[in-house]
Amino acid sequence: DQQVKQNSPSLSVQEGRISILNCDYTNSMFDYFLWYKKYPAEGPTFLISISSIKDKNEDGRFTVFLNKSAKHLSLHIVPSQPGDSAVYFCAAQSRGSQGNLIFGKGTKLSVKP
Amino acid sequence: GAGVSQSPSNKVTEKGKDVELRCDPISGHTALYWYRQSLGQGLEFLIYFQGNSAPDKSGLPSDRFSAERTGGSVSTLTIQRTQQEDSAVYLCASSISGTSGQETQYFGPGTRLLVL
Numbered sequence: 395d396q397q398v399k400q401n402s403p404s405l406s407v408q409e410g411r412i413s414i415l416n417c418d419y420t421n422s423m424f425d426y427f428l429w430y431k432k433y434p435a436e437g438p439t440f441l442i443s444i445s446s447i448k449d450k451n452e453d454g455r456f457t458v459f460l461n462k463s464a465k466h467l468s469l470h471i472v473p474s475q476p477g478d479s480a481v482y483f484c485a486a487q488s489r490g491s492q493g494n495l496i497f498g499k500g501t502k503l504s505v506k507p
Numbered sequence: 508g509a510g511v512s513q514s515p516s517n518k519v520t521e522k523g524k525d526v527e528l529r530c531d532p533i534s535g536h537t538a539l540y541w542y543r544q545s546l547g548q549g550l551e552f553l554i555y556f557q558g559n560s561a562p563d564k565s566g567l568p569s570d571r572f573s574a575e576r577t578g579g580s581v582s583t584l585t586i587q588r589t590q591q592e593d594s595a596v597y598l599c600a601s602s603i604s605g606t607s608g609q610e611t612q613y614f615g616p617g618t619r620l621l622v623l
Binding site: 398400425426428430435436437438439440443445483485487493494495496497498499500 | 511513538540542547548549550551552555557563566598600602609610611612613614615616617619
């Protein structure tokens with residue numbers, strides 16, 4: 395049973411508009427969440443993270459929102475750029491775990507010029 | 508500074524052969540993780556090393572998989588008697604300590620393994 399779900403396998407957005415990538419989780423022990431971006435033939439690159447004590451974290455064009463009651467987080471990219479086209483993975487870590495991350499299956503974002 | 512490096516970048520092998528995959532973590536990082544990504548799937552945790560502690564092997568899919576970490580730095584993931592279902596991208600990551608939680612893991616480029 396998937397503990398981290400990214401229900402949209404793909405998303406297409408026009409350059410300059412907002413991209414919203416969603417992630418749902420089932421394990422209430424998760425207390426740290428991360429977003430990674432992955433280009434073809436490369437390893438995942440860390441983007442942004444959020445601790446469960448916060449509901450928002452912002453870094454430049456990237457903002458992550460966490461809704462603990464809904465067990466939902468989202469990544470907003472504003473404004474979207476063609477270079478943002480990649481697969482985005484949501485990952486979660488359990489409180490007290492040794493650190494292994496639980497990943498979603500990813501959402502492929504395409505930003506069209 | 509250098510990131511996580513992995514070798515080889517690609518490996519094609521025949522079913523039944525053994526393979527070794529290498530990971531060189533970021534200098535100074537004491538925690539090292541192996542994941543794999545099968546086609547169309549997310550990353551699946553395999554094994555975790557933290558300093559000189561016994562590794563967490565809870566993610567290894569079978570006893571054909573093993574890993575070691577020599578001198579607290581370089582790690583080797585070995586797959587014995589490879590099967591076609593072992594075909595995947597094997598990713599290595601490292602983090603500063605792995606003990607405090609809420610640490611960012613930094614990934615290498617991966618090794619793409621194809622078992623024919």
